[in-house]
Amino acid sequence: MMNKFFKIISINLLAISLGGCGMMLNPLLMKQAEVEPNNLPDGKLGQPYYAKLRITGGGGAIASFKGESMPVGSGLVLTSDNPERPPGRDELVIKGIPVISGDITFRVSGALFSSADKGYFGKEYKLKIAE
The missing domain is CATH 2.60.40.10 (Immunoglobulins)
Known part of the structure; x- marks a missing residue:
């Protein structure tokens, strides 16, 4: 159960960092x-x-x-x-x-x-x- 939770969190963090809001955090993507x-x-x-x-x-x-x-x-x-x-x-x-x-x-x-x-x-x- 805990592994599934961390997997979901990891996927969401990756999506945010590669998506619109992540552009603010990662100048290489801007x-x-x-x-x-x-x-x-x-x-x-x-x-x-x-x-x-x-x-x-x-x-x-x-x-x-x-x-x-x-x-x-x-x-x-x-x-x-x-x-x-x-x-x-x-x-x-x-x-x-x-x-x-x-x-x-x-x-x-x-x-x-x-x-x-x-x-x-x-x-x-x-x-x-x-x-």
């Missing part, structure tokens, strides 16, 4: 949501910069995000502070006043709430700041 646009508009040294990034194809709001390799002291920040929409829904913003010129390469990545299918996103960008 697909990636898309980050748009493909390219960012160029910026100009000392001039205000503002660009929207839209996360598409995911089922939930942005849970967390980061801008990897974005140079400290560049004058630019990655934020969910978008005056046109409630923060955290499906858009991120790169904004600021660039204080360095040249090519800035960085990666935007993060996770989404309530998304059994596409629970994370990530994309590398190259932003050109002219003098």
Whole structure:
């Protein structure tokens, strides 16, 4: 009787881990949501910069995000502070006043709430700041 109980529990746990709810627990099974646009508009040294990034194809709001390799002291920040929409829904913003010129390469990545299918996103960008 006990063996049958453990067998049923094991089968149910396997089904959950391979099914929708298991996607949240196993990132290897998750697909990636898309980050748009493909390219960012160029910026100009000392001039205000503002660009929207839209996360598409995911089922939930942005849970967390980061801008990897974005140079400290560049004058630019990655934020969910978008005056046109409630923060955290499906858009991120790169904004600021660039204080360095040249090519800035960085990666935007993060996770989404309530998304059994596409629970994370990530994309590398190259932003050109002219003098």
